[in-house]
Amino acid sequence: MTRTAGRPVPTTSHWGAFGVRRGADGSVLAVPHPADPAPSPLLAGVPGAQRHPTRIRRPAARLGWLERGPGPTGRRGSEPFVELDWDEALDLAAAELARVRDRHGNQAVFGGSYGWASAGRFHHAQSQLHRFLSAFGGFTGSRNSYSLGTSLVLLPYLVGDADSVLRSATSWPVITRHTELVLAFGGIPEKNVYVTPGGVTRHGTPGHLAALAAAGAQVALISPLRDDLPDGQPARWYPIRPATDTALMLGLAHTLVQEGLYDREFTDRYCTGTDVLLRYLRGEADGVPKDARWAADLTGLPAEAIRDLARRAAAHRTLVTVTWSLQRARHGEQPVWAGLALAALLGQIGLPGGGFGHGYGSMGDVGDTGPQTRLPHLPQGRNPVTEFIPCARIADLLLHPGESYDYDGTRRTYPDIRLVHWAGGNPFHHHQDLGRLRRAFGRPDTVLVHETHWTATARHADLVLPATTALEREDIGAGRRDTHLIAMHRAADPYGQARDDHAILAGLAERLGFGQEFTEGRDTRQWLEHLYGTWARESAASGAGEPPPFEEFWAAGEWELPGRPAERTLFAAFRADPQSAPLATPSGRIELASARIAAMDLPDCPGHPAWLEPEEWPGAPAAARHPLLLIANQPATRLHSQLDTGALSLAAKVAGREAVQMHPEDAGERSISPGDLVRIFNDRGACLAGAVLTDRIARGVVRLPTGAWFDPVPGHEPPLCAHGNPNVLTADVPSSRLSQGCTGQHALVEIERWSGGEPPPVTVREPPRFVPDPRPGSGPNSGSGLGSGAAPGPGPEPRGGGTPPSATPPRHEPPHDRESTP
Known part of the structure; x- marks a missing residue:
């Protein structure tokens, strides 16, 4: 993608590398990279999001x-x-930063950010903010992710580390060549594979899925959604009840044991805790054998179909794969652990095309063949503050300062946060129970946000600083297993007065007395040259290839990273010689039961995989009032909430709102027709959506994807979202006291046709209301950007913020909120 006359301007994104053509009117058009065999559909959303009325000017x-x-x-x-x-x-x-630090200490500053703001290596918002706050004296941060918060904590107990499973999965060419049967728990949804942190230049998974089909491999699609596997894939659909995958895995495992089909030689040599697992499967402690009939009662699948699937798995080279979505639920540890145990009983872990996988179809680079290359990165410095939270506990942090909670075998305490500094990320997309999150965002003294658009996070801030998009700045981009390093040229002029995060933070650092430490005297271009040069020297020294000089790289627009496609089989070295290549577990083997977890004595995460009934699933007592199980999964038309203002996302709206899928028979029972405006509700809140009827979803299940911008209707408590954000409905509770992971995948709801007269309008496609500066001495030009100087900072800290008592929530959560920390 050389930048010459008439060629598109090179750049990349989390949905892949592309070029940009500029129109005479300043509009942009995204052009797929010529080397990409399956460009992301999300490219269609780029133009509409770039110059939208909600851009912050x-x-x-x-x-x-x-x-x-x-x-x-x-x-x-x-x-x-x-x-x-x-x-x-x-x-x-x-x-305000200085006031909070001086009065309350650096731990009172929460450095909120998330990694999806930009694919650029320098303008990575989280890196920029953490570098700034570390130099500022430190901050309370977060760990793990909403996507994988459960597995990142659990997997080290089972196999020694998480990266071996999540980053070094068996590669697709090995699967297409050797796998005969895939047990796809949660499916392999193609919509997700177009997205990868940092992007990919060549989207390979769609082609690999086609090759798997051509090879004649069979897939058992175990999901309530038929669309969790591409139509061209030969598959048998098992429309399981949501939240019961663990029960099915245990029922399959019991059949293997009962019929003598499990590989005892493998479990004896490579596993520990097999005896504990077998006693549980036989029901020796609770009197309940976890057999196929037991699993059938929970999953809704016939017992004979479960037995047949277990026999087929034992007779073929079988890959057991579990999507990330299954661990984003209450007791999300269990399907991951049970899936690993099922693969161990089959005895194929470490064999080409067999064994265990976690995340195929969850992200574009899972199973990718590109080399895992260290990429240019911005040093973040050392954070002197040791306080942190699991990222999905942000509302608990703000609502419950001083309270204790369990996490990963430790007991921790939430610090008292007085200032939230957020750059890159939208917690009003990622987080659950948005009514509760709104109350939580009312507790800090100040919320400071850098944003490109007027998202719900920006609208809930006190001070909003307009940031540039990736197309409005220079950077270097690539993904973890990318084939190309991309020179991200500036393809559009900054909108209004927007500045990049580095420039914003440099301005703050200068005022706070550490400007030189933060910038090291470099501007953006000098930083790019420095980071590239450092990386190029390290690459050459390690034998990973000798990149061209920066000027040559920049002029060409890209550099194809050297290295042949790497074929991998997960745990192959361990299987070949478990003594010389042991796992980093206490036993050196796969832990089908963990003594360390058992010693924690956690009621919501025992020391072995187990069926634990969640509070919200079709068999729960709560289903009597809210009988439909909502699946809030990833959208196909945007990246999380990014590009919701783009053409692709807008075209998928129904009745002007997000589309909710439901089975025709469920709709008929509620007199709902295609295209109707419906109200989805439970005790936590409600949202409006447009009805789409399909028989490609199991009965009793509805799907409302995440990412519609939160649009609360004034005066409604609990909240009513006019736009269709499912997180007004999901519960803000952890997966367990072990991992404190996100549980936003499922919620029990009811649906009815909208009967409230004229529906409330969707307002999030327009900016918020602005008013003139009311402060004494402010003239007609106040707020115009033409002011001659800075106004004084906020005055001394008023413990009520100067608001009337009725408008000021107390420092601790009011008693009417019954959600509790574990």
């Missing part, structure tokens, strides 16, 4: 924060904003 402050100063308030998300000039905005932000 100037710095802005919430009116109440500007008038009354910092403090807890229930007004975030409902008050108008006042636009400021950059000098004043940076002065206000720096003064």
